[in-house]
Amino acid sequence: MFSLAEENYLKTIFHLEQEYRSGVSTSAIADKMDTKPSSVTDMVQKLAEKEVLSYKKYKGTLLTKSGKAIAANVIRKHRLWEVFLVAKLNFHWDEVHDIAEQLEHIQSEELIIRLDEFLEHPNFDPHGDPIPDEQGNVYPTEKKTLSELEKNQQGICVGVKESSTEFLQYLDKRKIGIGVKITVLRKEYFDGSMMIQVGGNQLFISNKIADNLYINII
Amino acid sequence: MFSLAEENYLKTIFHLEQEYRSGVSTSAIADKMDTKPSSVTDMVQKLAEKEVLSYKKYKGTLLTKSGKAIAANVIRKHRLWEVFLVAKLNFHWDEVHDIAEQLEHIQSEELIIRLDEFLEHPNFDPHGDPIPDEQGNVYPTEKKTLSELEKNQQGICVGVKESSTEFLQYLDKRKIGIGVKITVLRKEYFDGSMMIQVGGNQLFISNKIADNLYINII
DNA sequence: TTTAATATTTAGGCTTGTCTAAAAATAAAA
DNA sequence: TTTTATTTTTAGACAAGCCTAAATATTAAA
Ligand SMILES: [Mn+2]
Ligand SMILES: [Mn+2]
Ligand SMILES: [Mn+2]
Ligand SMILES: [Mn+2]
Numbered sequence: 001m002f003s004l005a006e007e008n009y010l011k012t013i014f015h016l017e018q019e020y021r022s023g024v025s026t027s028a029i030a031d032k033m034d035t036k037p038s039s040v041t042d043m044v045q046k047l048a049e050k051e052v053l054s055y056k057k058y059k060g061t062l063l064t065k066s067g068k069a070i071a072a073n074v075i076r077k078h079r080l081w082e083v084f085l086v087a088k089l090n091f092h093w094d095e096v097h098d099i100a101e102q103l104e105h106i107q108s109e110e111l112i113i114r115l116d117e118f119l120e121h122p123n124f125d126p127h128g129d130p131i132p133d134e135q136g137n138v139y140p141t142e143k144k145t146l147s148e149l150e151k152n153q154q155g156i157c158v159g160v161k162e163s164s165t166e167f168l169q170y171l172d173k174r175k176i177g178i179g180v181k182i183t184v185l186r187k188e189y190f191d192g193s194m195m196i197q198v199g200g201n202q203l204f205i206s207n208k209i210a211d212n213l214y215i216n217i218i
Numbered sequence: 219m220f221s222l223a224e225e226n227y228l229k230t231i232f233h234l235e236q237e238y239r240s241g242v243s244t245s246a247i248a249d250k251m252d253t254k255p256s257s258v259t260d261m262v263q264k265l266a267e268k269e270v271l272s273y274k275k276y277k278g279t280l281l282t283k284s285g286k287a288i289a290a291n292v293i294r295k296h297r298l299w300e301v302f303l304v305a306k307l308n309f310h311w312d313e314v315h316d317i318a319e320q321l322e323h324i325q326s327e328e329l330i331i332r333l334d335e336f337l338e339h340p341n342f343d344p345h346g347d348p349i350p351d352e353q354g355n356v357y358p359t360e361k362k363t364l365s366e367l368e369k370n371q372q373g374i375c376v377g378v379k380e381s382s383t384e385f386l387q388y389l390d391k392r393k394i395g396i397g398v399k400i401t402v403l404r405k406e407y408f409d410g411s412m413m414i415q416v417g418g419n420q421l422f423i424s425n426k427i428a429d430n431l432y433i434n435i436i
Numbered sequence: 437t438t439t440a441a442t443a444t445t446t447a448g449g450c451t452t453g454t455c456t457a458a459a460a461a462t463a464a465a466a
Numbered sequence: 467t468t469t470t471a472t473t474t475t476t477a478g479a480c481a482a483g484c485c486t487a488a489a490t491a492t493t494a495a496a
Contacts, residue, residue, distance in 0.1 A: 005453060026474060039454055041475055046452095058461060058474060089332040099326050106320045114307040223483065244444060257484055259445055264482090276444060276491055 002052075004105045007074050008033065009043050010052060011104075013063055014071035018140065023060030072136035078104035079125035079132075080115050086126040087119060093126040093177070094168030127168075128159020128178050128214055144217060146182060147192055147210035154183045155215035162212045170209070175199055182215065220270075222323045225292050226251065227261050228270060229322075231281055232289035236358065241278030290354035296322035297343035297350075298333050304344040305337060311344040311395070312386030345386075346377020346396055346432055362435060364400060365410055365428035372401045373433035380430045388427070393417055400433065 002010070012032050016024040026044065030037045048055040052067030063071060081103040085096040113134075116122075124130055132138040141158075149155060157180045160167065171177060176198055185202060186195040192207030220228070230250050234242040244262065248255045266273040270285030281289060299321040303314040331352075334340075342348055350356040359376075367373060375398045378385065389395060394416055401415040410425030 003452080027472095035453095036455065037474060038456080038476080042453075045475095085329075089329070089336055091328075091332065095328070099324070099329055102324045102326075103321075106317070108317050108320075110309075110313070111303075111307070111317055114309065118307055221482080245442095253483095254485065255444060256446080256486080260483075263445095 001107070002050075002070060005043070006047065007070070007105055009040075009047060010063065010067055010071040011074045011078075013053065013061060014068060014075065017063060023062055025060045029061075069136040072132040072138055074104050075138070076132040076134075076136075077106070077112055079129060080112065080119060080122070082125045082127070083119050083122045083131075084115060087122075092172075093163075094165045094172065096126065097163055097165075124159075126178070127163045128157075143214040145211050146184075146194075146196075146213040146215045147207055149184045149187075149215060149217065151184050151187050153217060154181060155217045156181055157213055158216050159214035160212055161214065167212060171213075174203055175201070176213070181218075182213075219325070220288060223261070224265060225288070225323055227258075227265060228281065228285055228289040229292045229296075231271065231279060232286060232293065235281060241280055243278045247279075287354040290350040290356055292322050293356070294350040294352075294354075295324070295330055297347060298330065298337060298340070300343045300345070301337050301340045301349075302333060305340075310390075311381075312383050312390065314344065315381055315383075342377075344396070345381045346375075361432040363429050364402075364412075364414075364431040364433045365425055367402045367405075367433060367435065369402050369405050371435060372399060373435045374399055375431055376434050377432035378430055379432065385430060389431075392421055393419070394431070399436075400431075 009029070012029055013024050016028055016032065020028075026037045026040045029035075029040045029044070033040070044053065044055050044061050047053050047067070048061070051064060052070060053061045053063045055061045078100045081100040082096045085091040085099060086093055091099075122131060130138055130141060143159065144155070145161065146155070146157075157176060157178055159178065160171070176182070180198060183197040184194055185197055188194065192210065193205065194207075194210055195202060195204050227247070230247055231242050234246050234250065238246075244255045244258045247258045247262070251258070262271065262273050262279050265271050265285070266279070269282060270288060271279045271281045273279045296318045299318040300314045303309040303317060304311055309317075340349060348356055348359060361377065362373070363379065364373070364375075375394060375396055377396065378389070394400070398416060402412055403415055403420060404413040406412065410428065411423065412425075412428060413420060413422050
């Protein structure tokens with residue numbers, strides 16, 4: 001059994017591994033978790049003892065197979081609860097993350113089996129992120145961001161890279177969400193900003209925004 | 219904000235106050251919480267500082283108004299989640315307590331408002347216990363137990379005093395549950411045991427069983 | 437009412453998970 | 467290749483919540 005703190009470390013390291021595809025540094029973990037590098041070192045050494053990750057001093061860490069499975073399961077729970085909150089309790093997609101952050105630590109195999117059933121086995125959470133299966137397999141869809149589209153290309157928004165409340169509310173205000181069709185009308189090459197068509201409106205967005213929107217080209 | 223441990227103490231003291239209608243002793247709390255009296259003293263002194271209960275050395279404790287409100291809210295959450303688990307996820311009534319014990323500590327006002335809505339504002343949990351309202355008011359229904367019925371009296375089972383897995387499974391095996399009609403066929407006065415009619419069957423039960431079944435006489 | 441039993445509190449210690457400050461290793465710059 | 471800057475680890479401390487053992491109050495018995 002892993003504590004709430006341990007589960008959070010494993011989850012964070014899992015995400016960072018996917019992002020950087022290499023050993024995860026102590027400071028990267030500290031950054032993501034809003035904690036101090038010295039605290040991370042302590043915890044990482046403890047988790048190495050429990051063989052859920054490998055760790056060599058000054059060289060960063062990598063999850064073991066069992067570490068990955070535990071992390072994927074926490075992420076599975078997080079995303080299933082997010083689906084529940086949006087689909088059943090009518091929460092908006094920018095309100096669910098913090099609640100799911102708590103719910104993901106509820107310990108009960110059976111609960112998750114039945115929740116998954118109740119939700120009719122969803123494959124994606126409300127932000128377009130894939131839900132790992134019971135075995136801990138995630139199928140990370142090879143996603144393009146809006147910033148990769150060229151002038152006159154069109155696509156459907158399928159997810160967001162960041163899911164902070166601020167970003168999601170920015171999107172809402174502009175009627176951008178999952179399933180929405182976006183067309184690139186103009187693209188500035190010196191800063192990657194672009195003019196896009198969304199529904200009836202045209203709007204100007206920075207590269208930072210475009211880079212955080214996942215798109216399926218059509 | 220109160221920690222998980224603090225919430226559990228408040229909840230336990232709330233239940234004990236209702237049971238004994240007087241100052242709750244250190245050892246009574248320790249017993250119910252499966253902990254040591256010395257731990258209880260520590261925590262109770264901390265909670266007195268926070269003014270959620272009053273405490274005088276060697277004299278036991280009583281919740282203050284705010285302490286009662288916090289406790290009732292935790293109980294409200296516990297019972298709403300139990301309803302969710304039984305009504306929506308098809309859990310059986312003997313499986314939900316431990317999961318609700320975790321879920322009751324999820325922090326989100328909005329979540330409970332919406333859960334209550336989703337469940338259509340239930341008034342009782344799956345064991346027949348009343349769900350406190352948002353203001354923390356509980357209306358403890360004046361309940362009779364089966365052991366108070368006399369020969370030839372009939373009633374409907376409306377709840378259970380104990381809700382341990384063992385007891386609930388004992389009841390299930392004998393087709394006793396909420397809504398079931400029970401008739402007292404014979405009663406032994408030296409030990410309170412009785413022969414009862416449940417559905418098509420007659421069965422013999424001890425006073426301990428009868429004393430843990432709440433009944434509405436019809 | 438004095439003595440014995442029981443209940444409660446205090447003292448001191450342990451684990452988890454965090455922190456700051458200092459030391460050590462690694463990476464970057466000169 | 468030294469020197470400097472940055473990253474990481476260690477050392478030592480602290481709060482929360484628990485424990486055991488010892489001291490003290492209260493209650494029950496004699
Ligand atoms: Mn989330
Ligand atoms: Mn999500
Ligand atoms: Mn319960
Ligand atoms: Mn209940």
